[in-house]
Amino acid sequence: MIAHPTSGKDEGGAADSTAESAEDAAERSPVEPLLKNLAALAEYFSYYLAVRADSLRLRLRRAVAWTLVAAIALVAACTALVVSVVLLLSGVANGLIALCGGRVWAGQLLAGFIVLSGAGSLIALVAARQIQASLRQTRDKYEQRQSKQRAVFGEDVGERARSRRSRV
Numbered sequence: 102m103i104a105h106p107t108s109g110k111d112e113g114g115a116a117d118s119t120a121e122s123a124e125d126a127a128e129r130s131p132v133e134p135l136l137k138n139l140a141a142l143a144e145y146f147s148y149y150l151a152v153r154a155d156s157l158r159l160r161l162r163r164a165v166a167w168t169l170v171a172a173i174a175l176v177a178a179c180t181a182l183v184v185s186v187v188l189l190l191s192g193v194a195n196g197l198i199a200l201c202g203g204r205v206w207a208g209q210l211l212a213g214f215i216v217l218s219g220a221g222s223l224i225a226l227v228a229a230r231q232i233q234a235s236l237r238q239t240r241d242k243y244e245q246r247q248s249k250q251r252a253v254f255g256e257d258v259g260e261r262a263r264s265r266r267s268r269v
Contacts (some may be wrong), residue, residue, distance in 0.1 A: 190216060 190212055198208030247257035256264075 159200035176216045193215070196208075197211045198205050201207040201211070247259065250257040251260075
């Protein structure tokens with residue numbers, strides 16, 4: 102089939118498809134494909150945002166779930182610790198009751214005194230070590246600064262203060 106060059110039809114009278122599509126393209130606005138692409142881009146971006154939002158919600162749900170699991174585990178561990186301590190102290194008190202000749206009040210009093218004395222001693226020891234460590238860190242910090250001052254200025258703040266006092 103040979104198309105007639107001016108009519109856009111072949112010898113049989115059928116319309117040439119390329120001629121029709123060219124005519125349709127000429128009738129459409131040149132902005133139409135751009136608008137179509139922009140609409141597609143807006144839809145794809147909206148889809149992307151929806152996926153990101155759902156992903157964020159899922160992560161938040163998982164974080165809340167794991168936080169609840171951790172909280173329940175912490176409560177269970179604390180409960181087990183408290184029960185263990187109560188049973189231990191009860192056993193110590195019962196042993197002291199036996200040593201005190203069956204005097205319940207004396208055994209319980211001694212057990213409480215021993216536990217509180219041990220806890221107080223432990224707290225005092227930890228506090229003293231913390232204070233010592235803090236003082237050591239502070240002293241080291243200022244010794245390093247004074248060393249840096251001597252390297253940069255030839256004297257540190259203490260030497261400078263002593264030289265000022267000797268002049269007065």
